[in-house]
Amino acid sequence: DSGVTQTPKHLITATGQRVTLRCSPRSGDLSVYWYQQSLDQGLQFLIQYYNGEERAKGNILERFSAQQFPDLHSELNLSSLELGDSALYFCASSVGTDQPQHFGDGTRLSIL
């Protein structure tokens, strides 16, 4: 058990819809990271938050946004969903950027 909690585990929705993925980091970790894993792709970094502020941004689409709340949990919002957004979305947390990241179990998003 990594201590990182992601909900929901599975999400099935239709094109054009909007969903919110939630992540609770490991106790004591201030950094939260979001990753996307699509078929035939490795883990792709989306965005990092540190203590409520955006710290680093990867190839995150404009239709996607995230935030980290005062209690350090984070949400990833995906809107105007397309078939290609179907993927496994991971959240990870760490104490700092030169420290190991602890991954949640992921949310599997299926767009029909």
Place this chain on the structure above:
Amino acid sequence: ILNVEQSPQSLHVQEGDSTNFTCSFPSSNFYALHWYRWETAKSPEALFVMTLNGDEKKKGRISATLNTKEGYSYLYIKGSQPEDSATYLCASSRYSGGGADGLTFGKGTHLIIQP
């Protein structure tokens, strides 16, 4: 190189044998190199984080080395056991705007230990 590349893509090893695989990463503006172990139906599990050229880290039968000047890291597994079967991912980050950018992951080396 701009991407993180791992080789080989897959590897079959007899139980008891030792093995190693490679990760190549951009050496410019290097910040950190991570290794993760990813078993099927589980989430990635951190093995090592290395930041200094020449770093060597060890955890049980698994060890890793780092060369930041030429941009490569090796992961070694001594006396492979069936429970070592997994995909091993490496990822690097670079300095950006006073801090580190996000991790760029390789596609992994899929290791299968044959009894």
